[in-house]
Amino acid sequence: MTLKNATKYSEDLSSERIGPGFRRRLKVGIRGFKTSATRRSQRVLAALLTVCLTPAAQAQGVGSLPMTYSGRLTESSGAPKDGPVAIEATFWTAEIDGTQLGQSFDFASVILNQGVFSLYFPFMATQVQDIFRDGTEPVFIEISSGGKTYPRQKFNYIPLAMRVPVDNKSVGFDVTSGKLGISGVKDAASGSVLVSNGAGGVKWDNLSSSNLTAKTEAGAAPVADQVLTYRSGKWVAASLPPAAASGNYLTGLTGDIVATGPGTGTATLATVATPGTATKVTFDAQGRVRSGTSLVAA
Incomplete structure (x- = not known):
């Protein structure tokens, strides 16, 4: 019985429409009604x-x-x-x-x-x-x-x-500012991107080499010494093509020639003087002949 119905119930009891028989039955149960009024009111309050x-x-x-x-x-x-x-x-x-x-x-x-x-x-x-x-x-x-x-x-x-429910892995709730943010590193350097941290969350990364991956043109995993190159409209891992066995590679020279590393090679010098024999030569600190002249008898 709700509070509203209980009020109407008590009003009906005092009206002339109630017959004598009903009044006698009411007297029998009125005591029980009064003793439970407080408990009923508490239940009504819970509903209100x-x-x-x-x-x-x-x-x-x-x-x-x-x-x-x-x-x-x-x-x-x-x-x-x-x-x-x-x-x-x-x-x-x-x-x-x-x-x-x-x-x-x-x-x-x-x-x-x-x-x-x-x-x-x-x-x-x-x-x-x-x-x-x-x-x-x-x-x-x-x-x-x-x-x-x-x-x-x-x-x-x-x-x-x-309060948005969060997983505290990818996003988190800052209990100080009351704001929702990305878990982990709060600040990111310019140009940083979000990457997976491998544990169900995310993190900021500045495109470090450890997070760069590429497949070969055929979709296979890259191997040692391959480099990132652009082929057929996409970036793929590929080996550098070998250098040609012959050709002109030294087209100009300023200063000294210093060669290191294994293997052999040939360097051909350009023609810069008239061939001949001289009895007097001059050379620099590296032992290179700078000029040559013939001696004239006094």
Whole structure:
């Protein structure tokens, strides 16, 4: 029997429409009705309490996630409770017993409108973390007022309006700023890209050589000494083509020639002088002949 129906029931009892037989039956059961009125009222109060969770319209500071909770308080008779009243709100892991989540919130003077109240919670990001955790587990709110503790109600909310459930691998919730971000490295250098960290998450990388991979043109894995080259419209791993066995490679020379490494080779010098025999030559520090002249008898 709801509170509304119980009120109508009592009104009908005092009307002239009730017959004598019904009045006698009523007297037999009226005592039981009175002794259970308090328990019924408590159940009715549980049905009347409603949850309304929305981001508050007030200006929010950094890491602030304010919310409101609304409900209705009534007397044991079903009449709306008069205000202002003091209210304490706590959050729990279960409807009965369980563990308290976070701190208690005290409201010294709450205005009631036909018993309806509205509580403003100036949550900070750290408090949201303590109470709602990762957003996947149920949370129950308990209201106490005037020495009476009302049945707990499940605190339902729209996740995107408050706290997005996260896996703490790819994305995470910053309990200091109250913002959603990428897990791991918070700052990335210019030109960095997101890559897998190999453990189900992501990380920033500056395209280091350890994260560069390429297949051959045929789709096979690369082998040692292959390089990245562009072929057939894509970048592939391939070996450099061998140098030709013959050809002109030295087209100009300035300074000294220094050759190192295995193997042999031939360097052909360009013609820069008239061939002949000279009796006097000059040479530099490297032993190279710079010029030659013939001696003339005195």
